[in-house]
Structure formats: C-alpha cells, structure tokens
Amino acid sequence: xxxxxxxxxxxxxxxxxxxxxxxxxxxxxxxxxxxxxxxxxxxxxxxxxxxxxxxxxxxxxxxxxxxxxxxxxxxxxxxxxxxxxxxxxxxxxxxxxxxxxxxxxxxxxxxxxxxxxxxxxxxxxxxxxxxxxxxxxxxxxxxxxxxxxxxxxxxxxxxxxxxxxxxxxxxxxxxxxxxxxxxxxxxxxxxxxxxxxxxxxxxxxxxxxxxxxxxxxxxxxxxxxxxxxxxxxxxxxxxxxxxxxxxxxxxxxxxx
Numbered sequence: 001x002x003x004x005x006x007x008x009x010x011x012x013x014x015x016x017x018x019x020x021x022x023x024x025x026x027x028x029x030x031x032x033x034x035x036x037x038x039x040x041x042x043x044x045x046x047x048x049x050x051x052x053x054x055x056x057x058x059x060x061x062x063x064x065x066x067x068x069x070x071x072x073x074x075x076x077x078x079x080x081x082x083x084x085x086x087x088x089x090x091x092x093x094x095x096x097x098x099x100x101x102x103x104x105x106x107x108x109x110x111x112x113x114x115x116x117x118x119x120x121x122x123x124x125x126x127x128x129x130x131x132x133x134x135x136x137x138x139x140x141x142x143x144x145x146x147x148x149x150x151x152x153x154x155x156x157x158x159x160x161x162x163x164x165x166x167x168x169x170x171x172x173x174x175x176x177x178x179x180x181x182x183x184x185x186x187x188x189x190x191x192x193x194x195x196x197x198x199x200x201x202x203x204x205x206x207x208x209x210x211x212x213x214x215x216x217x218x219x220x221x222x223x224x225x226x227x228x229x230x231x232x233x234x235x236x237x238x239x240x241x242x243x244x245x246x247x248x249x250x251x252x253x254x255x256x
C-alpha cells in the first residue's frame with residue numbers, strides 16, 4: 001500500500017494522484033452492463049450511475065455497448081464512457097472491425113481491452129494500447145492472475161483490471177490477500193498505473209473490503225444489472241467506495 005504524506009492545505013487524495021500521475025483519480029469504479037441490457041435500459045442505468053457518481057464523488061467508468069456510446073456521452077455529465085473493445089486496424093479496409101477513430105468520434109474517453117470474453121494475443125494487445133495512446137484514448141486492460149497482472153502493467157496502459165476468471169459473475173469476490181498481492185505486483189513494475197480489482201463483486205460490503213484493502217478501484221457487471229433493484233445497487237456500491245476510501249485515508253493519516 002502506498003504511504004500518503006499530507007502537508008498543510010493538501011488532501012490525501014490529491015497527494016496520491018500527484019505522486020502516481022493517474023489519468024483517473026481514485027477512488028474509481030467501473031460499470032459494464034455487457035449484453036445484459038439494451039436500448040432504453042442502458043440509458044436509464046447510465047443516468048443513475050451519473051447521478052450516483054456526483055453524489056458520492058466517485059469517478060465512474062461506464063463501459064457501454066458501441067451503439068449507445070454517443071447518446072450516453074451526450075446525456076451524462078460525470079461518467080467516463082469507455083468502449084468495451086476495439087481493433088488495432090487503421091482507417092481503410094477492414095469490414096466490421098471496431099475502428100479506434102470511430103470510438104473517439106463517438107465521444108468515448110477510453111477503451112477496455114483483453115476482457116476474458118474478448119481476449120487478445122500479445123501482439124494485438126500491444127498494438128491496441130499503442131493505437132489508444134495515439135488517439136489520446138485511455139486504456140484499461142484486463143488480467144486474470146498475478147503473473148498476468150505484472151505482464152499487463154509492464155505494457156503501460158493507463159489502468160488495468162485484475163480479476164481471477166473463475167470469480168467473474170460468481171458472486172464470490174476476491175479475498176483481501178489477493179487485493180494486496182495485485183497492488184504490490186502491479187505497482188512494483190509500474191507505479192503510474194491505476195489498478196482495479198474485481199470479479200464476483202455483488203455487494204457494498206465486497207466493494208468496501210476491496211477498496212479499503214488498497215485497490216484504486218473495483219467494479220461490477222452482473223452484480224448490478226442482475227440485482228432485484230439495479231439503481232439501488234449502484235448507490236449502495238458507490239457509497240461503499242466513498243466510505244472505504246475516506247476510512248482508508250483517515251487510517252493512513254493517523255499512521256503518519
């Protein structure tokens with residue numbers, strides 16, 4: 001865990017962002033509805049996420065289906081709207097490829113890469129990260145183990161998601177030992193990468209434990225959209241992010 005030093009008039013969160021030079025200031029949270037929702041339900045979820053992000057002062061990445069990106073960008077104020085994938089293809093031939101320039105033009109601020117449901121080979125992943133940098137698109141790259149976490153961190157995306165594949169959609173969140181190991185592994189090779197730890201996150205308690213244990217962020221897909229009341233679940237989780245971060249900053253301040 002990074003030791004935060006506070007000087008007069010400077011908040012702990014500001015000091016951490018300055019120290020690590022992150023594109024999105026922690027704490028942050030990722031919501032990815034995947035294909036569980038479509039049409040108006042996607043827009044409704046985005047509006048709720050936008051309102052909750054502002055209420056709890058949590059930066060929210062909303063990973064939207066391609067066809068909904070432009071409308072969500074236009075309809076929300078606080079969300080970082082990301083695409084769920086893109087191809088490294090250049091402008092020109094490539095029927096049905098997801099062109100990075102099209103994502104940018106639609107208003108997306110970043111892209112998720114190498115999700116377990118859309119894995120990439122090493123060369124393709126490296127090329128995609130490079131294409132994102134060329135267009136000033138943020139990249140968040142997925143990893144499924146501690147070893148892969150270090151490998152991804154070395155590739156220098158802006159952020160990464162570390163989640164064991166077996167936990168995705170399971171309702172069983174990672175234990176705190178995994179969170180601490182992930183943060184140590186990622187930051188040992190790249191101190192300027194934002195690290196999101198997820199997989200099976202389904203309750204505010206899961207969220208609180210992961211953030212308090214040292215993660216910059218966490219996130220949820222099925223834990224939100226499959227909940228009896230997705231709107232209530234978003235508020236529950238973002239409130240937990242804020243509470244965990246504030247408690248963690250207070251604990252660090254007292255330890256100085």
